[in-house]
Amino acid sequence: MSVLLSALFLLTAVSGTGVALSRTPRQQVLAMAVNGMVLALLFMALQAPDVAFAEVAVGTVALPLLFLVVLASTKMDRSPRGGDP
Amino acid sequence: MPRGMTPRARLVLFALAGLCVLPGVMHVALHMPQFGAHPLPYGDAINAAAPGERHLTNMVSAVNFDYRGFNTLGEEFMLLCAVTGVTVLLRGQRGEGRSAEPGVTPGRPIPPRSDGVVLICHLGGPVILLFGLYVALHAMTTPGGGFQGGVIIASGALLLFLGDGYDGWHRMIRSEAMDACEGAGAALYAACGFASVLLDLPFLQDFLPLGALGDLFSGGLMLIENAGVTLAVGGGFAVVFGKFLEETRIIPEAYKP
Numbered sequence: 187m188s189v190l191l192s193a194l195f196l197l198t199a200v201s202g203t204g205v206a207l208s209r210t211p212r213q214q215v216l217a218m219a220v221n222g223m224v225l226a227l228l229f230m231a232l233q234a235p236d237v238a239f240a241e242v243a244v245g246t247v248a249l250p251l252l253f254l255v256v257l258a259s260t261k262m263d264r265s266p267r268g269g270d271p
Numbered sequence: 272m273p274r275g276m277t278p279r280a281r282l283v284l285f286a287l288a289g290l291c292v293l294p295g296v297m298h299v300a301l302h303m304p305q306f307g308a309h310p311l312p313y314g315d316a317i318n319a320a321a322p323g324e325r326h327l328t329n330m331v332s333a334v335n336f337d338y339r340g341f342n343t344l345g346e347e348f349m350l351l352c353a354v355t356g357v358t359v360l361l362r363g364q365r366g367e368g369r370s371a372e373p374g375v376t377p378g379r380p381i382p383p384r385s386d387g388v389v390l391i392c393h394l395g396g397p398v399i400l401l402f403g404l405y406v407a408l409h410a411m412t413t414p415g416g417g418f419q420g421g422v423i424i425a426s427g428a429l430l431l432f433l434g435d436g437y438d439g440w441h442r443m444i445r446s447e448a449m450d451a452c453e454g455a456g457a458a459l460y461a462a463c464g465f466a467s468v469l470l471d472l473p474f475l476q477d478f479l480p481l482g483a484l485g486d487l488f489s490g491g492l493m494l495i496e497n498a499g500v501t502l503a504v505g506g507g508f509a510v511v512f513g514k515f516l517e518e519t520r521i522i523p524e525a526y527k528p
Binding site: 187235236239240243244247248251252255256258259261262263264265266 | 375406422423425516518519522
């Protein structure tokens with residue numbers, strides 16, 4: 187196993203542990219995005235660029251966005267302006 | 272936490288469960304194939320057969336659109352169902368109205384966008400869009416394909432929201448057009464299968480000229496299937512993004528729960 191692969195496996199383990207250990211949802215979403223990025227690099231290094239593309243787009247863009255929107259909308263006051271809450 | 276469950280009891284329960292699972296985990300870990308070894312013959316068989324049989328240099332596309340094309344049809348309609356589900360659920364929550372005003376979080380003002388963010392989004396958006404098209408178009412020759420291209424295109428469109436806000440997103444991404452893309456893409460894929468059946472061939476059997484190996488437009492029917500997947504995935508993700516972004520807006524006055 188090359189140095190690159192070993193380093194990426196180590197990073198995967200570290201960033202994955204980071205997701206499990208983050209306490210607030212917002213931190214967790216960002217940790218998950220980082221984990222997705224590391225996974226994409228690992229897939230790339232393992233010569234699976236197809237999967238790497240999908241992981242980058244879904245794991246670091248789409249999924250974090252959906253989670254962030256959900257977190258934002260649960261904290262928001264979305265009642266019509268000027269009306270009763 | 273159920274009544275009576277203390278952290279201590281939970282740890283004991285965890286240790287017991289861990290002990291039960293441990294032999295199985297150890298057995299699997301010790302009998303895994305060596306790193307990098309691939310004992311199954313399927314990949315090698317595809318690598319040997321696909322360039323000659325299907326005139327493709329991207330074997331993943333050969334599997335997705337031809338050898339296992341029927342699976343992809345199922346995935347296409349799974350995506351359609353998921354997108355429909357999101358749409359129905361969120362629409363039921365907030366009615367048909369589309370207020371553009373952002374909701375407010377108590378104690379958190381909404382700062383104006385910095386010029387740097389707007390500039391990066393304006394420069395990066397079109398580049399990502401182009402890259403998505405490139406990935407989708409080169410499905411038959413280089414890694415990538417309709418799914419990856421579609422998701423990248425939708426992510427590029429998302430920069431519109433980041434750079435120009437909800438108004439910009441809504442001006443450029445018409446929700447009706449995205450709905451149509453999603454549905455038409457899935458329908459196009461299914462139509463490819465039924466076209467084969469009409470020609471007295473097995474479902475999804477390629478009947479178009481396959482073209483030259485390594486050519487951008489090689490692959491025959493797979494090209495059309497790939498276009499269908501690109502439309503469906505790009506449109507589907509854009510619909511889902513749009514529906515979620517609406518969840519950060521003020522609920523319209525007219526909507527009564």
